[in-house]
Amino acid sequence: MLRSLAVLGAIPIVARSQGDNASDGVIQYVHVSSRGDSAHAMDLRWTRRALRTALRDAGPELLHIVGDPWTPTAEAGAAAARDLKLPYVLVATSSFGGPKGLTARWQADRVRNGAAALAGTVRSALELIGESSRGRPRAVLPQGGLAVPAHWEPRPATSPLIIAVAGRLVPERGVERLLDALAATYGEWRLRVIGTGPSHEALEQHAQRLGLSSRIEWLGALPRDELPAFWSQADVVVAPSLSTPGWVEPTGRVVLQAMAHGVAPVVSRSGALPDVVGDAGLIVEERDPAALARAIQGFVANPERARTMGAAARQRVLERYTDAMVAAQMVQLWQQITGSLVEQ
Numbered sequence: 001m002l003r004s005l006a007v008l009g010a011i012p013i014v015a016r017s018q019g020d021n022a023s024d025g026v027i028q029y030v031h032v033s034s035r036g037d038s039a040h041a042m043d044l045r046w047t048r049r050a051l052r053t054a055l056r057d058a059g060p061e062l063l064h065i066v067g068d069p070w071t072p073t074a075e076a077g078a079a080a081a082r083d084l085k086l087p088y089v090l091v092a093t094s095s096f097g098g099p100k101g102l103t104a105r106w107q108a109d110r111v112r113n114g115a116a117a118l119a120g121t122v123r124s125a126l127e128l129i130g131e132s133s134r135g136r137p138r139a140v141l142p143q144g145g146l147a148v149p150a151h152w153e154p155r156p157a158t159s160p161l162i163i164a165v166a167g168r169l170v171p172e173r174g175v176e177r178l179l180d181a182l183a184a185t186y187g188e189w190r191l192r193v194i195g196t197g198p199s200h201e202a203l204e205q206h207a208q209r210l211g212l213s214s215r216i217e218w219l220g221a222l223p224r225d226e227l228p229a230f231w232s233q234a235d236v237v238v239a240p241s242l243s244t245p246g247w248v249e250p251t252g253r254v255v256l257q258a259m260a261h262g263v264a265p266v267v268s269r270s271g272a273l274p275d276v277v278g279d280a281g282l283i284v285e286e287r288d289p290a291a292l293a294r295a296i297q298g299f300v301a302n303p304e305r306a307r308t309m310g311a312a313a314r315q316r317v318l319e320r321y322t323d324a325m326v327a328a329q330m331v332q333l334w335q336q337i338t339g340s341l342v343e344q
């Protein structure tokens with residue numbers, strides 16, 4: 001992503017909590033002291049004075065903050081930008097929730113209202129913070145692009161249809177609903193499941209009760225380098241996620257990876273999934289196994305439909321979700337603020 005920005009003429013300067021000041025000739029890294037776990041970057045407590053000094057020395061034209069307005073990272077970045085009179089972009093990442101308490105809400109409003117532009121890593125995150133945008137530029141900026149295989153050919157329309165589901169096996173992933181839907185799906189199909197989790201044993205037992213065991217492969221966790229081969233053998237990817245009071249589908253990353261390999265997506269209307277799929281897949285209501293069964297039955301009855309939709313899904317990823325395309329959207333947003341940040 002950062003190198004794609006550099007190709008477009010921007011000079012990325014990255015504040016980080018670990019490592020020294022450094023440059024690889026393209027990207028400049030600036031160390032800023034902080035407290036907290038760097039694995040949870042948005043909860044880091046950045047040293048305000050150090051962050052302000054780093055920004056003053058680097059002299060950027062704007063600050064790009066990835067963090068919900070109620071997080072410590074967003075608050076520290078916005079405060080530094082105000083002190084230095086820098087415009088900043090606020091990129092939200094959460095599709096639900098928000099600040100708790102009067103002080104936290106005041107802080108979040110101040111961070112959001114001070115931004116020169118608002119963005120979200122998915123549309124639902126942007127909608128959560130964007131109600132009072134007052135005409136400011138807005139955009140959806142996925143957090144990092146995807147590597148799309150350079151060569152791709154549709155899978156032959158052979159029987160049976162291969163259905164794939166991937167992710168941690170927990171109730172909110174909706175795999176039990178998928179099994180219920182498959183029990184009502186007629187014709188030749190097979191299900192391949194990647195992932196482990198606390199629901200694994202219960203799901204296998206449920207599949208056995210439904211009489212589906214012989215049609216399902218439980219593959220467990222696969223190494224990252226084996227995933228491309230897995231997706232190349234799938235016709236349809238299903239993500240039947242179920243929203244709960246404490247969780248919604250945050251990014252749809254697994255679905256995007258499958259789409260990049262030309263796999264047709266079927267998803268529930270949960271969190272980021274509808275926006276990720278757009279018109280290049282099928283969207284069904286949550287907790288509706290009958291609707292899910294109808295969607296899958298259409299592919300079983302007409303496997304060529306999976307080929308056509310898979311090609312459209314791959315094209316959507318190429319047009320919206322590669323590093324180069326996300327970087328271009330980011331630069332376009334910046335230019336609306338600065339007027340002339342990079343050369344075209």
